[in-house]
Amino acid sequence: MNFDNCVNIMKKDWKGTIRTKELLLTIILFPILFTVVMPIIMMVGILFAPSEFAQALGDINVLKAMLNIPIHYNEYLVGAVLMTKMMVLPMFLFVPGMMSSIISSDSFAGEKERKTMENVALLPITKTELIVGKVLTSFIPSVVITITCFFGTGLIINLMFLQYLEGNILIFTDVADLLVGFLLGPVLAFLNIQISVIISSRSKDLKSAQGISGSLITPVIAVFFVQMFNPAFLSPIMVLIISGIMGLLCVIFVRIANKLLDIEKLILTL
Amino acid sequence: MQTAIKVENLSKVFYNKKKETEKEREVWALNNASFEVKKGEIFGLLGPNGAGKTTAIRCIAGILKPYSGTIYINEENIQQDAHLFRKKMGFLTENHGHYEHLSVYDNLSFFGSFYDIEDLDQRIEAVLTRMGLYDRKNLRAGKLSKGQKQRLAIARAILHDPQILFFDEPTSGLDPIASVKVRELILGLKGKSRTLFINSHNLEEVQKTCDRVAILDLGKIKRIGSPTELRKDLFKTQEMICTLKNPVTPQMNAMLAGIDLIKQYRVEDKKIFVYSDDIDETTPIIVKKLVSLDAKILQVSRTVHSLEDIYIKLMEDEELPK
Numbered sequence: 001m002n003f004d005n006c007v008n009i010m011k012k013d014w015k016g017t018i019r020t021k022e023l024l025l026t027i028i029l030f031p032i033l034f035t036v037v038m039p040i041i042m043m044v045g046i047l048f049a050p051s052e053f054a055q056a057l058g059d060i061n062v063l064k065a066m067l068n069i070p071i072h073y074n075e076y077l078v079g080a081v082l083m084t085k086m087m088v089l090p091m092f093l094f095v096p097g098m099m100s101s102i103i104s105s106d107s108f109a110g111e112k113e114r115k116t117m118e119n120v121a122l123l124p125i126t127k128t129e130l131i132v133g134k135v136l137t138s139f140i141p142s143v144v145i146t147i148t149c150f151f152g153t154g155l156i157i158n159l160m161f162l163q164y165l166e167g168n169i170l171i172f173t174d175v176a177d178l179l180v181g182f183l184l185g186p187v188l189a190f191l192n193i194q195i196s197v198i199i200s201s202r203s204k205d206l207k208s209a210q211g212i213s214g215s216l217i218t219p220v221i222a223v224f225f226v227q228m229f230n231p232a233f234l235s236p237i238m239v240l241i242i243s244g245i246m247g248l249l250c251v252i253f254v255r256i257a258n259k260l261l262d263i264e265k266l267i268l269t270l
Numbered sequence: 271m272q273t274a275i276k277v278e279n280l281s282k283v284f285y286n287k288k289k290e291t292e293k294e295r296e297v298w299a300l301n302n303a304s305f306e307v308k309k310g311e312i313f314g315l316l317g318p319n320g321a322g323k324t325t326a327i328r329c330i331a332g333i334l335k336p337y338s339g340t341i342y343i344n345e346e347n348i349q350q351d352a353h354l355f356r357k358k359m360g361f362l363t364e365n366h367g368h369y370e371h372l373s374v375y376d377n378l379s380f381f382g383s384f385y386d387i388e389d390l391d392q393r394i395e396a397v398l399t400r401m402g403l404y405d406r407k408n409l410r411a412g413k414l415s416k417g418q419k420q421r422l423a424i425a426r427a428i429l430h431d432p433q434i435l436f437f438d439e440p441t442s443g444l445d446p447i448a449s450v451k452v453r454e455l456i457l458g459l460k461g462k463s464r465t466l467f468i469n470s471h472n473l474e475e476v477q478k479t480c481d482r483v484a485i486l487d488l489g490k491i492k493r494i495g496s497p498t499e500l501r502k503d504l505f506k507t508q509e510m511i512c513t514l515k516n517p518v519t520p521q522m523n524a525m526l527a528g529i530d531l532i533k534q535y536r537v538e539d540k541k542i543f544v545y546s547d548d549i550d551e552t553t554p555i556i557v558k559k560l561v562s563l564d565a566k567i568l569q570v571s572r573t574v575h576s577l578e579d580i581y582i583k584l585m586e587d588e589e590l591p592k
Contacts, residue, residue: 008383012369012376019371119367119426121333123384124356264334268284 009133280339314480370412417448
């Protein structure tokens with residue numbers, strides 16, 4: 001495999017993404033909404049009424065024990081940790097889940113819609129190089145955005161609770177949180193990209209590809225609700241197990257993508 | 271002369287799932303097609319829409335898998351590593367396929383990055399200058415006129431200086447002036463070592479550009495040859511018209527009746543229409559004899575059958591070879 005060919009495909013697709021205003025706007029606004037605006041709104045509530053928040057959750061000591069929250073944490077920090085576990089962290093997963101689908105659904109359906117697929121097929125490259133190029137087009141920005149958002153959210157929350165931190169650091173010292181940010185997020189993005197690329201190659205146009213790829217967010221929604229009712233669900237072990245299963249699925253889907261992607265069909269359905 | 275492209279018994283079948291019976295489902299886009307294209311020639315594949323012309327190019331390029339048959343490029347079978355053979359080829363597809371949101375320069379830069387071009391920037395500038403698009407290099411491809419888009423597509427096809435160039439309906443949808451310009455550009459690309467393969471249903475275009483032509487219909491090659499060869503092959507009897515200053519006399523009539531080479535003739539006042547299987551030999555004999563009979567000849571002309579006549583004759587009269 002000639003990796004330069006994959007990089008050339010990726011560079012061209014990035015240029016296209018940057019120059020498509022609607023797509024660029026979605027890529028910028030969506031993460032800001034989910035990892036900056038929403039966490040700020042949630043955390044503001046805790047800053048103003050930490051006791052009411054704790055009371056609303058029931059037996060706070062049980063939750064503290066369940067989540068291994070240090071005993072010396074004040075009520076503000078306990079509230080921040082609980083909110084992070086229950087809402088912010090699962091909501092953060094929407095970013096790799098959605099970003100990857102939004103970008104990768106354009107991979108082949110976009111080429112078909114723009115009637116450029118035949119010329120891409122006529123390039124002196126192999127099918128594998130084409131697929132890898134398309135996957136990288138979505139994977140690199142998805143991972144960069146995911147990690148940036150993780151840092152951004154962590155930084156914003158720590159800054160919001162700065163006066164109550166008392167030498168502690170939120171999110172960046174929690175193993176489960178770090179695993180979600182650096183492992184589960186990228187693996188989720190990669191799996192979604194694999195599936196979205198397959199969907200994109202078999203869809204008639206970009207809209208239908210985006211529509212079907214959008215449904216890939218369903219498992220994230222499920223995790224969101226499970227985590228909301230059981231904040232201990234995304235424990236380090238559970239994150240590792242989920243990431244492992246997803247990693248395995250990634251390997252399977254890489255093979256499926258290579259088998260299902262039929263250049264002949266792509267050209268003939270133009 | 272060396273062979274640039276050799277196609278042997280090429281067949282390609284598509285399946286239309288909507289049809290009821292197995293036989294109806296099979297659409298033979300190419301059916302045992304065989305032809306050779308020599309190095310340095312301009313070869314035209316002529317046929318109506320749906321004849322299988324684009325399928326032929328796509329099979330040669332290795333992006334469609336043939337049902338059967340073999341394709342050779344420079345005497346090498348392309349079955350393995352077809353993508354490597356594409357390095358030697360340039361394509362102008364029916365849909366120009368530009369990235370309309372990218373600039374003219376970026377379009378060429380993207381396609382050029384897959385080939386071993388020493389100084390890509392310099393090459394892009396040279397090709398854009400040649401195509402008359404240099405001053406448009408920073409313009410988005412979507413903003414170009416139809417003719418300019420076609421010229422950009424040609425620029426893309428020749429960017430890596432390929433040995434074999436494929437043009438699929440190169441003047442389709444262009445106005446007459448743009449068509450002429452594109453045709454001139456194509457002719458300018460002909461070189462000793464460069465082979466041009468043109469797919470077209472435009473007879474005038476093929477006649478003006480191609481050295482040899484293959485006529486394709488319903489996936490089958492009906493005839494191959496130069497336009498002159500095809501003309502001779504299909505129109506054995508040719509027509510010569512001789513216009514005189516004075517009316518045709520009975521002696522002249524008798525003279526014409528006595529020439530064995532003449533298959534048939536008719537006289538219309540001052541005009542003589544002669545039909546012969548060898549008009550080249552018959553014409554000087556008639557002229558000589560008419561002069562000896564004091565005929566004042568104003569004009570001698572021959573009806574030359576165009577490619578259009580050849581094409582129509584083939585499509586109408588001839589049965590497909592079984």
